[in-house]
C-alpha cells in the first residue's frame with residue numbers, strides 16, 4: 001500500500017517525535033476549499049483562478065480520518081482554513097465530527113468573516129472552540145479597494161456575531177501594506193478593545209499567489225512597533241515560550257496585540273505546523289514546492305497505522321524553513337509568476353491554507 005516499507009512499528013506510541021530540527025508535529029491547518037469570495041490584493045489579486053477539481057476534494061469523512069491519524073501522532077491544534085472555509089457547504093458538520101476527537105485541544109477557524117454571521121451559532125453549537133477573522137481596514141472604501149469586493153459590513157457583522165454567540169479569544173488579523181492601511185494600526189487596536197478581540201498585525205508575505213509583492217510594500221514589525229509607540233508609549237513584549245506565529249506585546253493599559261513578522265523575522269525554528277489541502281496534499285511548509293499525496297493513499301485503502309507510519313517518517317526527515325531561506329535571499333521579488341501558478345495551483349497560498 002505504501003510507497004516504502006514503513007510499518008506502524010516505526011511510529012512512537014503517543015506520537016512524540018520531532019523533525020530534523022527538533023520540531024514536534026503539533027499543529028495541522030486543514031484547508032476545506034481553495035475558493036474564496038474575496039480577492040485580496042496580497043493573496044488572490046487575479047479575478048480568475050484554476051480551481052481544484054471537485055471530485056478530488058476530500059470528503060468530510062476522509063478529512064476526519066486523516067485528522068484522526070495526525071492527532072494519533074501528537075497533533076493537538078487543528079485549524080480549518082481555505083480559501084474561505086465557510087464556502088464549503090455544511091462546514092458545521094465537519095466541525096461536529098472533529099469536535100468529537102478528544103485529542104484535539106484547540107479547534108479553530110480562520111475566516112474572512114463575510115459569511116460568519118449567518119453560520120456563527122451553528123459553528124459554536126457544533127463545537128468550534130475559537131475563531132480568527134481577517135480585518136484589513138476599518139474604512140469600507142479602503143476595504144473594497146483591497147479585497148476587490150464590497151463586503152465590509154458583512155465582515156463587521158461577522159465579528160459582532162462571534163462575540164454575541166460567545167466565542168472566546170477572538171482574534172482579528174490585519175495584513176499591513178505600506179501606503180494602503182499602515183495608518184490604521186492604532187484605530188484597529190481601539191476597535192479590538194471594543195470588539196473584545198486581540199488584533200494581530202501581519203507583515204506582507206512573499207508567498208505563492210502574492211504576485212503583487214515587493215519589498216517596498218512590506219510594513220515591517222519594527223515600523224509597526226515604532227508607530228504604535230508614538231501613540232501608546234511603552235510597549236512591552238510578553239516573552240512567551242510559544243510556537244505560535246504571533247509575537248505578543250502589551251500596552252501600558254494591559255491591551256495585548258500580536259505581530260506576525262514572517263517576512264523580516266521568520267520563526268521557522270519553532271514551526272510545529274503543517275498543512276493539508278482540500279484535495280489531500282500534505283505540505284510541510286508554506287513555501288514547500290511540493291506536497292505529499294495522502295488522498296491517493298487513503299483512497300487506495302491505506303490503514304490508519306500505515307498512514308501514521310508514512311506521515312511520521314516524512315515528518316522525521318523534515319528540514320523545511322522556507323521563510324528563513326527567503327529572508328536570507330539578498331534581493332527578494334515575487335516568489336512564483338502567474339503562469340507557473342496557473343500550471344500548478346497547489347503553489348498558491350489560497351490552496352494550501354495560509
Ligand code: SF4
Nearest residue numbers: 268271285286322323
Ligand atoms: S516558512 Fe515554513 S517552516 Fe517557516 S514558519 Fe512558515 S511553514 Fe513553518
